[in-house]
Each structure stands twice: as structure tokens, then as C-alpha cells.
Amino acid sequence: MSTYITARRRIICMAGTLISSLTLAAFAAKANTLDTGGDQYRSGEHQSFKYDHQSHTHFWDELALKKPDLWETLRQRFAWQDQVDQPRVQEWIDHYQQRPQNIADIIHRSRPWMHWIISRVEDRGLPGEIALLPFVESAFDTQARSHRGATGLWQFMPRTGDALGLTRTRGYDGRLDVVAATEAALDYLEGQAAQWYEGDMELSLAAYNAGAGTVNRAQRAAENRGQPSDYWHLRLPSETMDYVPKLLAISAIINDPERYQLSLPSIENSPAVAAVEIDVPLSMDRLSHMANVSAERLETLNPGHLDGFLNPANTPELVVPADAKATLLANLNSVSTGTVRYVVSSGDNLSAIADQHNVSLASLRQRNGLSGDMIRAGQTLYIPNQTILASN
Numbered sequence: 293m294s295t296y297i298t299a300r301r302r303i304i305c306m307a308g309t310l311i312s313s314l315t316l317a318a319f320a321a322k323a324n325t326l327d328t329g330g331d332q333y334r335s336g337e338h339q340s341f342k343y344d345h346q347s348h349t350h351f352w353d354e355l356a357l358k359k360p361d362l363w364e365t366l367r368q369r370f371a372w373q374d375q376v377d378q379p380r381v382q383e384w385i386d387h388y389q390q391r392p393q394n395i396a397d398i399i400h401r402s403r404p405w406m407h408w409i410i411s412r413v414e415d416r417g418l419p420g421e422i423a424l425l426p427f428v429e430s431a432f433d434t435q436a437r438s439h440r441g442a443t444g445l446w447q448f449m450p451r452t453g454d455a456l457g458l459t460r461t462r463g464y465d466g467r468l469d470v471v472a473a474t475e476a477a478l479d480y481l482e483g484q485a486a487q488w489y490e491g492d493m494e495l496s497l498a499a500y501n502a503g504a505g506t507v508n509r510a511q512r513a514a515e516n517r518g519q520p521s522d523y524w525h526l527r528l529p530s531e532t533m534d535y536v537p538k539l540l541a542i543s544a545i546i547n548d549p550e551r552y553q554l555s556l557p558s559i560e561n562s563p564a565v566a567a568v569e570i571d572v573p574l575s576m577d578r579l580s581h582m583a584n585v586s587a588e589r590l591e592t593l594n595p596g597h598l599d600g601f602l603n604p605a606n607t608p609e610l611v612v613p614a615d616a617k618a619t620l621l622a623n624l625n626s627v628s629t630g631t632v633r634y635v636v637s638s639g640d641n642l643s644a645i646a647d648q649h650n651v652s653l654a655s656l657r658q659r660n661g662l663s664g665d666m667i668r669a670g671q672t673l674y675i676p677n678q679t680i681l682a683s684n
Contacts (some may be wrong), residue, residue, distance in 0.1 A: 369420025384541035469596030582623035603661035
């Protein structure tokens with residue numbers, strides 16, 4: 293089985309989808325959608341495409357206006373649907389069929405992130421099914437924490453997160469930062485596949501769950517038994533044995549919900565969030581005013597910031613609703629002007645730096661998200677502009 297979608301396959305898939313769309317535009321029923329209240333579902337009525345002679349609207353003009361929904365976009369990137377008839381996958385399909393509300397709840401939580409994650413998976417040329425991995429890992433709960441210490445949407449353990457460059461400080465946890473953790477998760481999957489499994493992403497997924505050492509030992513044991521060493525023939529911990537089947541079961545339902553008698557809530561096929569680079573430390577309260585977004589909403593989209601403060605030394609990116617990006621950027625222009633950066637040298641101390649730049653020690657701490665006076669050589673400090681500080 294191919295582990296990556298080749299460029300040729302994507303072109304063929306897109307061509308097939310266009311042909312199907314031309315046919316379905318004329319004859320298919322509307323997909324089920326979530327009503328505006330967000331709590332009730334309604335079935336779409338069968339509605340045929342009709343050419344409007346009075347307005348002289350051409351068929352192709354109408355077709356151009358019909359943007360595929362997000363689920364259809366994701367289906368075009370699926371690469372593993374030939375595996376869904378595996379008995380272990382069917383067991384989990386049966387499980388999810390009996391719990392349709394759980395699927396709906398998880399999809400609701402995924403709304404801010406699904407389009408963005410799909411785009412990142414697509415940019416890397418990875419199988420579309422991987423965009424659904426947070427279903428299995430955290431049920432798309434950005435605050436999820438396991439009893440073993442795994443944290444966030446992608447459920448990173450502390451040491452794994454550290455190895456992947458996910459910063460952890462008193463005021464910030466990169467494992468909870470969806471933007472940073474998504475990149476780290478995809479880096480990890482690609483890296484494991486390349487290092488150990490000759491690009492086999494199913495084995496890399498198993499290693500994501502159980503660790504490469506466990507999977508590698510299981511492969512050697514399979515080879516000693518004279519069996520294939522692919523994922524489906526390995527003897528792994530029970531959680532790992534179910535890991536890929538769960539993912540494929542979710543993707544099978546999304547790929548063909550009618551087959552499984554389930555209705556998918558719709559998700560708009562456009563970015564719901566945007567990442568904006570912030571080059572000066574600012575409080576989340578101040579940023580919420582600058583973006584014209586409620587503080588609660590901003591905190592929900594930025595769960596990695598633990599102390600109500602964004603320090604670009606930890607991460608420069610703030611996630612906002614997509615329609616708030618322009619407002620925030622316009623207001624940031626005045627904040628960024630005149631900002632002074634200072635790189636700490638060996639022997640420096642915070643009090644002397646504050647005196648050197650004629651700012652108070654308290655304001656220097658505040659601007660850089662410091663709880664004490666500890667600094668290190670090479671660290672970048674932001675010297676507060678007193679005018680900005682007064683409005684912060």
C-alpha cells in the first residue's frame with residue numbers, strides 16, 4: 293500500500309472528483325447539515341439542479357459557485373480506504389455507529405482546527421486520514437490530559453515534546469499550543485517513517501502511540517515467526533493494536549456516512565482561524581481588545597499561554613478567528629513601532645539592563661513575561677516603550 297499520495301494520484305483523484313461533481317451537481321441530494329442553532333440536525337431534501345433560462349445563468353457558472361464542503365475536500369486526500377474492511381476496523385466502525393452523538397460532539401470541537409490541520413497535512417503530501425488523528429488522541433479537546441502525563445490535542449508526553457522543541461515554561465506549554473503541536477506531530481510522524489519504516493506511515497502511527505522501540509521489537513518478532521512485518525501482522529500492546537483501526541474507522545464513516553447510516557455536521561470549507569505573529573510581549577487581555585475578540589474566545593484558541601501573557605520568546609504566534617486577523621494587524625502596527633530588542637550578554641543582570649534603558653525593573657519583567665530576575669546569555673529581551681506600556 294502506498295504510504296504517501298503521489299502527485300499523479302492527486303491529479304487523477306481531482307479529475308475523478310470533478311467528473312463526479314458534474315454529475316452530482318445535476319442529480320444528487322443535498323448533504324445533511326447542522327442547523328443554525330447548533331443542537332439539532334436536519335436531513336437535506338432531494339433537490340435537482342435546474343438551469344435558469346430567465347436569468348441566463350450557465351451551468352458552468354452555477355458549478356463554479358458550488359464549492360465542495362470540507363468533508364469532500366478531505367475525502368479527496370484519503371489514501372487508506374482500501375483497509376477499512378479489516379475486521380479490527382469494522383469492530384470500531386460498529387462501536388462508533390452506536391454512538392453517533394459522540395462523533396457529532398467531537399466534530400463540533402474540531403471546527404476551529406479542522407480546516408487548518410487538513411491544510412497542513414495536504415501541504416506535506418500526507419494521507420488525509422492523518423488529519424483525523426486528534427479524534428483518536430484527544431477527541432479534539434485542546435486541554436486533554438491523560439493520567440500518564442500526555443497533554444494537548446496531539447497528546448505529547450513531556451520528554452517527547454521537549455525533544456521536538458515544544459517549549460515548556462511556567463507561563464507557556466507548547467504541547468497545548470495547537471499550532472506548534474500540530475507541526476511537531478507531523479514532524480514526528482514523518483521523521484519516524486523515514487528513520488525506521490521506509491516511509492510506512494501506518495508503522496509510524498503505531499510508533500507514535502507505543503514508541504519506536506516497541507514497534508521495532510514487534511517487527512523483529514514477526515520476522516522470526518516468518519510473518520510479514522507490516523502493521524497488521526504485528527503483536528503490539530492492545531491500545532496500539534486498536535490505534536490505527538480507530539483512525540480508519542473514523543475516516544471510513546467520514547468517507548461514506550450514508551453507508552453507516554450516520555449524518556455528519558457540516559464544517560465550512562474556509563479557514564476558521566489565523567495565526568498572527570506578535571513581536572512584542574503583550575497581555576492576552578490587551579490582545580483581545582486589539583483583535584476585538586472576547587478574552588474567553590482568545591484563551592480558548594490559545595490554550596498554551598498559561599499566565600494570560602504572550603511572550604514571543606516562547607512563541608511569536610497568536611491564534612485569532614480568521615475574520616479578526618486584519619483588525620489585530622492594524623492595531624499591532626502602532627504597538628510594534630519603536631520596540632527595542634536587547635540580547636543578553638554574559639554577566640548581564642536584569643536590574644542593570646533596566647537602568648541602562650531608563651525603564652523600571654517591574655515594567656521590564658512585565659514586558660518579557662518574567663516572574664523573577666533570572667535571565668541567560670543569548671536571551672532576547674524586549675525593552676518596553678513607556679507609551680505602549682501605559683496602554684497595555
